[in-house]
Amino acid sequence: MLVVQKYGGTSVGSLERIQNVANRVAKTKKSGSDVVVVVSAMSGETNKLIEYANHFSKTPSREDMDLLLSSGERVTAALLSIALNEMGLKTVAMTGRQAGIVTDSSHTTARIEKIDPEPIKRELEAGKIVVVAGFQGISKDGKVTTLGRGGSDLTAVALAGALGAARCEIYSDVDGIYTTDPRIEPKARKLDKISYDEMLELASLGAKVLQNRSVELAKKLGVVIEAKSSFNDNRGTIITKEEDIMEKPLVSGIALDKNQARVSLRGVEDRPGIAAEIFKALAQENINVDMIVQTIGRDGKTNLDFTVPQNELERVKLIMDRFSHEYESIDYDPKIAKVSIVGVGMKSHSGVASKAFETLAAENINIEMISTSEIKISMIIDEKYSELAVRSLHEAYELYK
């Protein structure tokens, strides 16, 4: 059986922690599994290198940044290999290139195009533990590339897929995925299993654990992920195909996102294409519009509400000024929160949404916007009610059980 393990920056954040990782890897190997280990840079290293680069330039070239930033993972890979060696295990440390990871040429945000599994397979067959520097690959013209934020997770998932690994274990300093943020609701419960789609919708709960790009890739490749902590031996959360989850919960978790701001246009001319023009302008500036609600207002005019990332609000205002002739008034509200209820069981059950609305109504929390998908209901509320909303919904759906 082959297991791919990935250890994040906190898990390898000091020499002592690298030794701890070595002990865990050795235990897995001695239990009879083949192991491929993917490592991040020691926590702090990447930020230090970015600071170095910014000392010289606010806009360093992406190629140079890739050469710079790829060095941190190489250091960790070499050190972990040395530590395992000293424990009597046969190892080989590999760069992304040596591990056969070929990417496109989008430096700093490269996409994996293909993986040649042969180099790793050969070493596994020779009985070695393979330690791979995460986050990096090589472009077809031979340049070092990096995969962007969460890149080491992507390396691990992609290798697990290419090698047909039984499981991809993603280690961090968090135990797994919880029904909601335990800092808000102490009764939050760790989930044993969750589907890829639920995980994608619960992004805010998994943000510290793994990025959406990795979940999407795992879904595409059919890689089973276990998210767990490198600091204890607790079971983690399995992220897998919906079909592999026997008991489909009505609701799996409650997510909270406080980083949105609402833009409200009143009295928009009701002619075709005006909304499209506005959203095109925002897209061109790489501003990610999340929820959109359009309602009929007075005099045959419409109201248009949408949310954008809070930290983009100033840029959004500049863009909206260009459209000032298209609406009667505009209002910006950064003090909102998005509460989402996620669960694959919703597909086949009605009444999930109405329970949410009732629960918030009972707490006198006004719902400003609603959007629903097959497995998610999102509601925009006044930010000050965030925690109360999360706790009462967590209770209403009995997620503590």
Added chain:
Amino acid sequence: MLVVQKYGGTSVGSLERIQNVANRVAKTKKSGSDVVVVVSAMSGETNKLIEYANHFSKTPSREDMDLLLSSGERVTAALLSIALNEMGLKTVAMTGRQAGIVTDSSHTTARIEKIDPEPIKRELEAGKIVVVAGFQGISKDGKVTTLGRGGSDLTAVALAGALGAARCEIYSDVDGIYTTDPRIEPKARKLDKISYDEMLELASLGAKVLQNRSVELAKKLGVVIEAKSSFNDNRGTIITKEEDIMEKPLVSGIALDKNQARVSLRGVEDRPGIAAEIFKALAQENINVDMIVQTIGRDGKTNLDFTVPQNELERVKLIMDRFSHEYESIDYDPKIAKVSIVGVGMKSHSGVASKAFETLAAENINIEMISTSEIKISMIIDEKYSELAVRSLHEAYELYK
């Protein structure tokens, strides 16, 4: 005209110093030359990584060490490229692999086997400054290798040879090569030019400037080196073919080596092969024997004196014990010094040696061993007279002029 410049660890030891290097490189480029820059790791980085490795193991694998240690030069190369970019210059940063440097598989002490100059040539033709991470290459089976101590100098000299550069400038925190160590003789004078062979013999004077392996490679490839400081604009010392030095000085410099110890065997049986056996045993343990003198003693027996590195003396004693039946007595003296007079002019002039002997005799310094080559006279003396010997010889040959 193409110039290869190499900046050592002290020259790139901080972000400010990297900016200083960028300024120097930019000046060279703007003067009309094409420039290839080879950089070392920031000073302290390599030692830090070695400490990290030794935290886990006193005997880390050489392959792992190469992956580990090659990261430092990559960081410097990327940062210098970013700094030059910001100054409006077009650049490309390259690893050893990307620069076409192929080595054998002797990890941590790899030898350069060939260089494909095409990747660098293409970038130079596109008007770019090429920044290369020194000290590293790639083996034929695709693994990262490093070239050992002084490896970045080797990278620079080898690239200069492969690219047909007009000159290879080696920058450090030292101005050039002096007639002797200025800390011993303040009247020591910087040499304008020196031949490869003299430089090799004056190794101890150039130790902080460049290693013998680089000088040997430069001689083989016919690369003209200029050793100079990155902290000022002084002219450095040119190291070149003997034929290119118009005025051949009788004596170029006085070198001092205090790191030798003398081994004296008395009453060695005068039969063929006994010296060969002893030196073979030492060679097998990788102990570098420097000077050897054999003299006839009493009763048809011989005396054998030789010098070995002082820090190997304990190992030498163990080996010599195995031969104890071959000699009557043995004596070890670590308190000796080797003073050498070097100059290509000696070849065609007599009287150089006798002046040295007279000079030391006038100071009442006893010469314990002598060995001569075409361009060098080395003398072993009591260590306590080292500085006096150097100063009086420097004076006798009028090297201050």
